[in-house]
Amino acid sequence: MTDEARSGDGARPDGAAGGVKGPDELRQQIERTRSQLGDTVEELAGKMDVKGRAQARAADLRDKAGAMAVQLRSTVAQAGHAVQGRAAQTGHAVQDKAAQTGHAVQDKAARAEGAGLRHPGSVLFAGAAAGAVGGVVALEVLRRRYTGRR
Missing domain, CATH: 1.20.5 (Single alpha-helices involved in coiled-coils or other helix-helix interfaces)
Structure with a gap:
């Protein structure tokens, strides 16, 4: 080890005790390092897989668009029912008003008919x-x- 790697008391900067390690301890350290290195490589490979990330993002966006379409259809259907109900109410009101107006016209026509008979x-x-x-x-x-x- 270099002088920079040891502190004044002989301890290593990584917290491990100074001195020679046993073969089992070295194997465990190598295994941990391999595992960390594998995780790092996997993470870097994931970041480098632009096509895969783009496909995943596109799938997410498709799912969101599908959910929005379903919600929009539901909203449109509700609005359509509301408009249909209002149109039916308005139609009935117009029918009633037309009937009243028709009766009034009939009354006036009957009075005019009487006037026509006089002239x-x-x-x-x-x-x-x-x-x-x-x-x-x-x-x-x-x-x-x-x-x-x-």
């Missing part, structure tokens, strides 16, 4: 005017269809 000339004139407007619109539609103008 048949006005009803005939309004019907003739509506027929004329409808005829002009129909002629314009046909003219555009056959001349190709839009």
